[in-house]
Amino acid sequence: MHRRVVMPLILVVMGALIAPRVLPEYYLSLLNYVGLYSIVALGMVLLTGVGGLTSFGQAAFVGIGAYATAVLTTQMGLSPWLGLMAGLVITGLIATLLGLLTLRLSGHYLPIGTLAWGISLYYLFGNLPNLGGFSGISHLPAITLFGWTVSSSQDFGVLIWVIVGAVMWLLSNLLDSREGRAIRALFGGSVMAEAMGVSTARSKLLIFIYAALLAAVSGWLYAHMQRFVNPSPFSINMGIEYLFMILLGGASTLGGAVLGAAMVTGLKEWLQGILPMLFGQNGNYEAIFFGGLIILCLLYARQGVWPVVVSRVPFLRPRARNLTALKTAAPLPQKAPLPAGEPLLVAEGVTKKFGGLVANNNMSLTIKTGQITALIGPNGAGKSTLFNLLTGLLPLTSGKIEFRGQRIDGLSSRKIAALGVSRSFQHVRLIPTMSVLENVALGAHRRGLAGYIRSGLHLERAEEASILAEAARQIERVGLAKHMHDAAGSLALGQQRIVEIARALCADPYLLLLDEPAAGLRHLEKEALAELLMRLRAEGMAVLMVEHDMDFLMGLADYVVVMEFGQKLAEGLPEEIQENPKVLAAYLGGDVA
Incomplete structure (x- = not known):
């Protein structure tokens, strides 16, 4: 607790x-x-x-x-x-x-x-x-x-x-x-x-x-x-008062709920005795007072009174989670590795239309196990839309997508995740107030079974320790161990992207989709990321990556697919793509060797 x-x-x-x-x-x-x-x-x-x-x-x-x-x-x-x-x-x-x-x-x-x-x-x-x-x-x-x-x-x-x-x-x-x-x-x-x-x-x-x-x-x-x-x-008036209580006390804190209930109840009793003496016997003046109080609270204590109290009372402040129990936690079950070089995800004729705009037009690609596939193209080429189609965040207009021989177009993103597909996002999506450890542990959600009743009664501690131990392992794996207990929102943008990769790895995927993972990283951080991706490839994981840093990408990718205007422009080995005249004209530029 x-x-x-x-x-x-x-x-x-x-x-x-x-x-x-x-x-x-x-x-x-x-x-x-x-x-x-x-x-x-x-x-x-x-x-x-x-x-x-x-x-x-x-x-x-x-x-x-x-x-x-x-x-x-x-x-x-x-x-x-x-x-x-x-x-x-x-x-x-x-x-x-x-x-x-x-x-x-x-x-x-x-x-x-x-x-x-x-x-x-x-x-x-x-x-x-x-x-x-x-x-x-x-x-x-x-x-x-x-x-x-x-x-x-x-x-x-x-x-x-x-x-x-x-x-x-x-x-x-x-x-x-x-x-x-x-x-x-x-x-x-x-x-x-x-x-x-x-x-x-x-x-x-x-x-x-x-x-x-x-x-x-x-x-x-x-x-x-x-x-x-x-x-x-x-009545609905009382329903509004309950909202007043948590807004005043602290909407996201349990202590704030009790404090807010005490503040509203006490103030209401006091005002019902004082205000009629000042303004006469008729009128619901306390409602006017509470309205003004809520406005002041939203202006000067938006998180409520309880967080303000906690910030000024040291022994009420949360402390870092004790990780001692995690060292002896049983490891989470892991998926059996797949043989390298086998087709893992196959997309054929993938088309996505938004009204009259064709974002993807007859796109096809094959991703194999133990291979890093790069997806490149100018801004607006449709790369992120294709990512969202492959992971179920958007429905296809036409075409089909198979993962390990199973049709997945039409499945929800969480069902696709359960099959072994995990991803990061072009625009970082973390819960900023949660610690790095908790954000990464969210990636292992489907690897646990405990529900609301077991969790409420504190009967899932062994499973929870295993999930957190796995999250801690992935954080150490990506080189952010010293930030494990920091709020995710306090990290630099590049570090937040690495946290997203750790969260995706915590899901134990067969296929990892990374949307601009090197954006915002410094040189040494890019080298560390490249080493991590090469280790994942050696372990048999498939990686599909969108990236604009060609120096980083071309030394890492096994296969490259180029998009332009929602269509496939070219595909092949990195050295072939760097010499392709169409690619040079459309994207890479003539000075690429």
Whole structure:
């Protein structure tokens, strides 16, 4: 577990044990609401702060959890625990349906979609006769646990904050795993994640469901603490307040979720007492105050208050990962090497049209194992488009692509990655806030099996150690060992390109596609890269490389394919290409020997 989560978790546990014994009833009740809101906010950190999916509808999921237990316990005489189970099942089903519908939206359409169903569910709560209308349902029974009746504020304080601590522990474990890296890659890195074998649609749906289930747990606790449920606490206004909480506290941090819940709850209570004295009894003035506060936060503390606190308190700062356990980790299974010189990827008649623009026209090439193939041509020749066609990021207009005898055109990029194709990108695609080690480990995503439940319960440590050990090995292999714990975004552009190569190698591919890998590298770095590629060739790996540095390329490539205007201009051995008049005229220039 990350140290950045340990301290907030310790504070939460201490608060759960001490607060009920020392706080007056009013403040204890206020603290209980902070805990209830924290559970929802923690789910929103996973969904919005880390996953990048903005939702205004979480209050509706709180309502589903509350109404499920209210109906089952008051109208059917079932226990609150069965009400909890039913609420989780109903919430899970509704969240799955809503997720499948709304998560297909992108940009500003997604939050608008969540706004729509959030409002719809709120009015559904108030208009269904069996739910008591806007008058609500009362006389909910108390929660009992092994003879302990949870009825007083002190009792609920212990239960609520123990659950908050458990949720923080589970989410911390999840985010510190292969599935957690996949979640963190969703925010601005979906294309790269798919190319590394991550099912981004699955990850989005799962975190959407997880956040909804946590909201339902909060609703269940709220219903039995109040012994009364009506639609008012589940309106869209409350959904906006949950967003305020994580924005103020720190949208991407678990400690920030709790801090934000405390700030909004405390400020709201204080303002409701102070503002009417200043401006009169009528009016919702605290909403105006919170609007201004959010603007100030976005201007001066865009990451939230918690990161500011962490930056000023040394013992809260994250420390480098201890790699001692990685030295004894079992190696990941590796693919059996293929015989050298065999056709690995065969593309025939590949054509790609964007409306009237023909980016690739009847392109064909064959890549063999144990061979470095160079793909060259002027800017705009269609090289990167061909890369995207070969790796499934773009669909073909016509033609076919086979990999190891299997048709792969039409397959998704993650399925192609699973077959043994890995790549870098023309424009570097790393998660800048993640360490080099974590970025490279993302390449081994498909080499692990642990899912959300095992990761959350911390039962995948052996597999995680093997993945990180493989990532560390690849980082050392490319010569960036001293930068292993640095944030990837802090590296120079050339070093970031090397990190991408290490990530691609971490996937254990048969075929490595490199898009301008030497761009931004200094002379010695290019020599080190050339040595690495020659070692990979000797190991039987196939490499397809786009590069503009002819001195670097011609001394390294076994075979060269030249493109111009989306078509193949020439192909052959490097020395043949350097003497080809068409190539000299179109690209290399007459002074090339």
